[in-house]
Amino acid sequence: MTTSTATKRLVVAINPTASFGKGREVGPAAVAELRRLGHEVVSLSESDFPSLVDAATRALADGPDALVVVGGDGMVNLGVNLVAETATPLGIIPSGTGNDMARGLGIPIGDTAEAVRVVERALTREPRVIDAGRVTSAAGVRWFACVLSAGFDSVVTERANRMRRPRGRARYTIALLLELARLRPVVYRITVDGVEMQERALLACVGNNVSFGGGMRVTPDAVLDDGLLDALVVRPLSRIQFLRIFPRVFRGEHITDPRVSIVRGRRIGIEADGMVAYGDGERFGPLPVDIECVPGALRVLA
Numbered sequence: 001m002t003t004s005t006a007t008k009r010l011v012v013a014i015n016p017t018a019s020f021g022k023g024r025e026v027g028p029a030a031v032a033e034l035r036r037l038g039h040e041v042v043s044l045s046e047s048d049f050p051s052l053v054d055a056a057t058r059a060l061a062d063g064p065d066a067l068v069v070v071g072g073d074g075m076v077n078l079g080v081n082l083v084a085e086t087a088t089p090l091g092i093i094p095s096g097t098g099n100d101m102a103r104g105l106g107i108p109i110g111d112t113a114e115a116v117r118v119v120e121r122a123l124t125r126e127p128r129v130i131d132a133g134r135v136t137s138a139a140g141v142r143w144f145a146c147v148l149s150a151g152f153d154s155v156v157t158e159r160a161n162r163m164r165r166p167r168g169r170a171r172y173t174i175a176l177l178l179e180l181a182r183l184r185p186v187v188y189r190i191t192v193d194g195v196e197m198q199e200r201a202l203l204a205c206v207g208n209n210v211s212f213g214g215g216m217r218v219t220p221d222a223v224l225d226d227g228l229l230d231a232l233v234v235r236p237l238s239r240i241q242f243l244r245i246f247p248r249v250f251r252g253e254h255i256t257d258p259r260v261s262i263v264r265g266r267r268i269g270i271e272a273d274g275m276v277a278y279g280d281g282e283r284f285g286p287l288p289v290d291i292e293c294v295p296g297a298l299r300v301l302a
């Protein structure tokens with residue numbers, strides 16, 4: 001079959017469970033719209049994440065023009081790990097709870113047709129090139145594009161993932177309150193471009209993107225294509241102080257607090273006993289981690 005130059009071969013990987021199943025119709029709608037626009041679409045949806053990774057890996061072996069993920073930042077992470085340092089661009093149709101990578105790239109959230117139009121327009125020109133973080137740990141090598149976190153928020157996520165109820169975002173709120181009762185700093189050893197610091201802290205995050213967790217602007221000055229990552233450290237706070245500073249994170253105003261610091265660098269190591277790292281909301285495994293900013297590792301349709 002001959003195809004016009006405007007026709008692209010696309011692999012669309014869908015998470016049907018994103019946003020607790022609320023975004024179930026987004027994947028099929030995006031695929032229908034991309035086909036209506038004349039593209040050849042291989043649509044992938046599986047019963048679990050590892051099966052989807054396998055299916056997408058096989059589909060990418062055929063050399064499509066782009067990989068498009070439908071879901072939240074966890075799906076972006078799946079895509080990033082498949083296409084980092086390759087010529088294949090990544091498109092994002094947001095349907096998750098956080099959608100922070102879409103937010104950072106200016107992709108519309110909650111409007112599938114508009115998000116498809118962004119992909120469609122981007123397919124007609126050179127993709128945007130951004131950095132990605134390459135993380136090396138005992139678990140192997142894994143990439144992130146948004147934020148890697150290893151602190152109180154990871155502890156909350158670990159707790160929420162162990163809980164069966166309630167469903168939906170309330171689970172995170174309950175996990176947060178339960179863990180807040182046990183809030184306690186740990187000793188971090190953080191090395192930024194060879195300079196080591198050791199301090200007691202509640203939180204350590206490394207941002208390529210501005211926000212994570214649904215608009216929490218943890219590293220508000222992070223730039224996606226500056227070749228650098230922003231490392232945020234939150235030193236000990238009381239529970240009350242923590243609850244006061246928390247809402248300010250949504251506006252990125254926490255960084256004026258003297259207990260909060262951000263250091264920018266190309267290579268960042270984080271060590272702390274008993275802490276687990278999450279990248280783009282996905283469990284990467286226990287610290288230590290060695291993170292390298294790889295400039296221009298990703299081509300994005302945005």
Ligand SMILES: Nc1ncnc2c1ncn2[C@@H]1O[C@H](COP(=O)(O)OP(=O)(O)OP(=O)(O)O)[C@@H](O)[C@H]1O
Nearest residue numbers: 015018019046047048049071072073074075096097
């Ligand atoms: N059938 C499935 N296909 C893909 N991912 C799945 C599936 N079932 C469960 N998941 C899980 O969904 C997570 C990714 O979710 P995603 O980020 O796309 O949406 P989300 O609603 O924003 O999720 P979360 O807020 O929990 O990160 C992965 O951790 C993955 O293990």
